[in-house]
Amino acid sequence: MAFPDLMMARSLLPLLDIAGIAIFAVSGALAAARRELTIVTFFFFALVTGTGGGTVRDLLIGAPVFWIHDNRALAVCLIAALAVWLTPRRIWPVQALEWSDGAGLAAYAVFGSWKALAQGVPPLGAAAMGVITACLGGIIRDVLAGEPSILLRPELYVTAAALAAGLFVGLTLLGAPLLGAAVIAALAGFTLRGIAIARGLALPGYRD
Amino acid sequence: MAFPDLMMARSLLPLLDIAGIAIFAVSGALAAARRELTIVTFFFFALVTGTGGGTVRDLLIGAPVFWIHDNRALAVCLIAALAVWLTPRRIWPVQALEWSDGAGLAAYAVFGSWKALAQGVPPLGAAAMGVITACLGGIIRDVLAGEPSILLRPELYVTAAALAAGLFVGLTLLGAPLLGAAVIAALAGFTLRGIAIARGLALPGYRD
Amino acid sequence: MAFPDLMMARSLLPLLDIAGIAIFAVSGALAAARRELTIVTFFFFALVTGTGGGTVRDLLIGAPVFWIHDNRALAVCLIAALAVWLTPRRIWPVQALEWSDGAGLAAYAVFGSWKALAQGVPPLGAAAMGVITACLGGIIRDVLAGEPSILLRPELYVTAAALAAGLFVGLTLLGAPLLGAAVIAALAGFTLRGIAIARGLALPGYRD
Numbered sequence: 054m055a056f057p058d059l060m061m062a063r064s065l066l067p068l069l070d071i072a073g074i075a076i077f078a079v080s081g082a083l084a085a086a087r088r089e090l091t092i093v094t095f096f097f098f099a100l101v102t103g104t105g106g107g108t109v110r111d112l113l114i115g116a117p118v119f120w121i122h123d124n125r126a127l128a129v130c131l132i133a134a135l136a137v138w139l140t141p142r143r144i145w146p147v148q149a150l151e152w153s154d155g156a157g158l159a160a161y162a163v164f165g166s167w168k169a170l171a172q173g174v175p176p177l178g179a180a181a182m183g184v185i186t187a188c189l190g191g192i193i194r195d196v197l198a199g200e201p202s203i204l205l206r207p208e209l210y211v212t213a214a215a216l217a218a219g220l221f222v223g224l225t226l227l228g229a230p231l232l233g234a235a236v237i238a239a240l241a242g243f244t245l246r247g248i249a250i251a252r253g254l255a256l257p258g259y260r261d
Numbered sequence: 262m263a264f265p266d267l268m269m270a271r272s273l274l275p276l277l278d279i280a281g282i283a284i285f286a287v288s289g290a291l292a293a294a295r296r297e298l299t300i301v302t303f304f305f306f307a308l309v310t311g312t313g314g315g316t317v318r319d320l321l322i323g324a325p326v327f328w329i330h331d332n333r334a335l336a337v338c339l340i341a342a343l344a345v346w347l348t349p350r351r352i353w354p355v356q357a358l359e360w361s362d363g364a365g366l367a368a369y370a371v372f373g374s375w376k377a378l379a380q381g382v383p384p385l386g387a388a389a390m391g392v393i394t395a396c397l398g399g400i401i402r403d404v405l406a407g408e409p410s411i412l413l414r415p416e417l418y419v420t421a422a423a424l425a426a427g428l429f430v431g432l433t434l435l436g437a438p439l440l441g442a443a444v445i446a447a448l449a450g451f452t453l454r455g456i457a458i459a460r461g462l463a464l465p466g467y468r469d
Numbered sequence: 470m471a472f473p474d475l476m477m478a479r480s481l482l483p484l485l486d487i488a489g490i491a492i493f494a495v496s497g498a499l500a501a502a503r504r505e506l507t508i509v510t511f512f513f514f515a516l517v518t519g520t521g522g523g524t525v526r527d528l529l530i531g532a533p534v535f536w537i538h539d540n541r542a543l544a545v546c547l548i549a550a551l552a553v554w555l556t557p558r559r560i561w562p563v564q565a566l567e568w569s570d571g572a573g574l575a576a577y578a579v580f581g582s583w584k585a586l587a588q589g590v591p592p593l594g595a596a597a598m599g600v601i602t603a604c605l606g607g608i609i610r611d612v613l614a615g616e617p618s619i620l621l622r623p624e625l626y627v628t629a630a631a632l633a634a635g636l637f638v639g640l641t642l643l644g645a646p647l648l649g650a651a652v653i654a655a656l657a658g659f660t661l662r663g664i665a666i667a668r669g670l671a672l673p674g675y676r677d
Contacts, residue, residue, distance in 0.1 A: 085467065086467050088413065090412075091463075091465065093423060094419070095467070097419065113528075113534050115533055118322075121321055121322055122382065124383050142469045174537055174538065178536065178540045181516070196612060197404065197410065198413070199413070204506075205506065205615070211513065256509060258507055259508075259511070259554060293675065296621065297674040298620075298621065299673065301631060305620055308597070320528055320529075326529050326531070328594065329529055329590055330594070332592075335593050336593060349677055404612060405608070405620060
């Protein structure tokens with residue numbers, strides 16, 4: 054196999070993984086809170102946002118869907134939803150959550166590409182899987198909530214995921230050690246997203 | 262295997278299954294009728310609503326999608342769409358359909374959990390599969406129709422599915438016979454949904 | 470196997486296939502252009518529109534998703550998005566694109582049914598796979614863009630795909646040679662779509 058030690062992702066990243074799912078799940082539950090929905094919809098939005106991107110990735114690359122046979126991810130989403138439901142919204146620091154979401158975005162973009170490479174997906178496809186893992190949960194959340202999705206806003210979001218995923222795949226192609234490539238790529242993606250949050254950095258829109 | 266006789270679901274439930282698909286398909290076709298759409302969209306909505314939940318469940322648990330290699334479900338959806346198309350809308354008793362939909366909801370929540378358990382999915386995931394089987398067809402229908410989905414209304418709907426699925430999984434965990442657990446769980450879910458229909462029972466919304 | 474020479478689809482159609490993906494990808498990128506979105510969303514819409522229908526088909530019939538292990542389709546989508554991004558919108562001839570889209574629609578309906586038959590899917594399911602392959606990319610594009618989808622407009626579109634897919638499956642059932650059936654079915658679907666474009670032909674809506 055081309056990337057044997059990619060499999061160490063499985064032993065290395067589970068804690069980070071759970072943290073990322075929890076952050077995305079909280080963002081989903083807060084979307085439900087903004088609309089003053091019920092506890093059941095809190096669960097649903099937390100689950101879809103927390104696991105949606107990875108679910109689509111696993112379906113596309115033909116891997117078993119990650120949360121079906123190991124229900125820890127599911128439990129984390131339920132707990133996140135319950136935590137948001139039981140607390141007033143103002144205790145959830147919007148700014149801190151946005152930065153955590155940016156960290157999750159960058160980490161998931163790398164993780165998704167890594168898993169795809171480990172399954173033998175070629176580079177371009179693996180980078181696409183990273184972007185999908187990082188962004189699709191939030192997009193599905195917005196479509197279900199009837200809100201304009203991240204996709205339709207000029208803010209740098211998908212771009213930061215694309216930078217992290219593309220850089221990770223590119224560096225491994227050039228022979229960089231996996232862990233080093235992962236850290237550099239995730240930091241680059243997080244930095245770009247951070248600049249977008251702090252400075253309102255946006256991509257230019259198409260002009261006719 | 263932990264649940265050998267779960268497989269009898271395959272011989273026991275096909276008729277109920279077809280009835281459930283037909284009810285959901287009619288509800289999809291009626292959504293197309295409300296918007297005065299064409300016969301082709303009637304087919305599409307009937308198909309998506311009738312089979313959507315089970316399709317997503319099968320993709321997630323890695324089972325062959327149930328209507329691809331046995332086209333009876335597909336045929337039932339096409340017939341349901343045609344029946345709605347050929348008749349004036351007022352002959353379809355909204356109230357009766359809502360109750361039938363509630364019965365289908367409860368039955369499908371149990372059936373989906375059952376199939377997931379039979380595939381070796383652990384309890385929490387199996388309960389989630391039940392909820393998805395019961396509710397996702399209707400949610401996809403609403404998103405495609407551009408309507409606010411069940412998810413965004415406070416009415417008890419997903420909750421009834423969650424009660425049926427959770428009770429079924431819980432009872433089987435406690436060692437109850439499968440068929441008994443299925444009947445009790447489906448009745449409980451249907452009763453809860455019935456109270457919601459009759460009394461307008463709703464979950465409380467989140468308050469800041 | 471029932472349809473041994475169906476596999477020649479793989480050697481016969483790749484060029485046509487790439488052309489079809491490119492046309493759909495351009496239509497996706499133009500949707501992003503109309504909304505003055507960013508280059509990243511251009512990529513996303515081109516990818517979803519170009520590959521969405523085939524992706525859902527492959528997931529449903531249990532085939533490996535076609536663009537994951539052969540990234541040419543992905544590359545074509547990225548190039549199409551870039552081409553639209555770099556050029557003023559008026560150089561893209563709307564009328565010509567609509568006709569090209571019609572050709573892609575008819576060709577994909579046949580191709581999707583063909584692939585499903587080759588995977589052993591029974592006739593009714595195979596015809597449905599053809600319609601899904603041809604139409605679903607555009608539907609997902611519209612849902613993500615928050616626009617009313619093809620489904621909700623009376624214009625003949627899904628119908629043309631259904632004609633091509635149904636005719637192809639029907640003719641092969643009657644023993645017609647595959648290539649002949651494919652050409653006849655695609656031409657019939659394209660003609661119907663062409664009449665709809667030229668004359669504004671639409672299906673009647675449901676009347677109560």
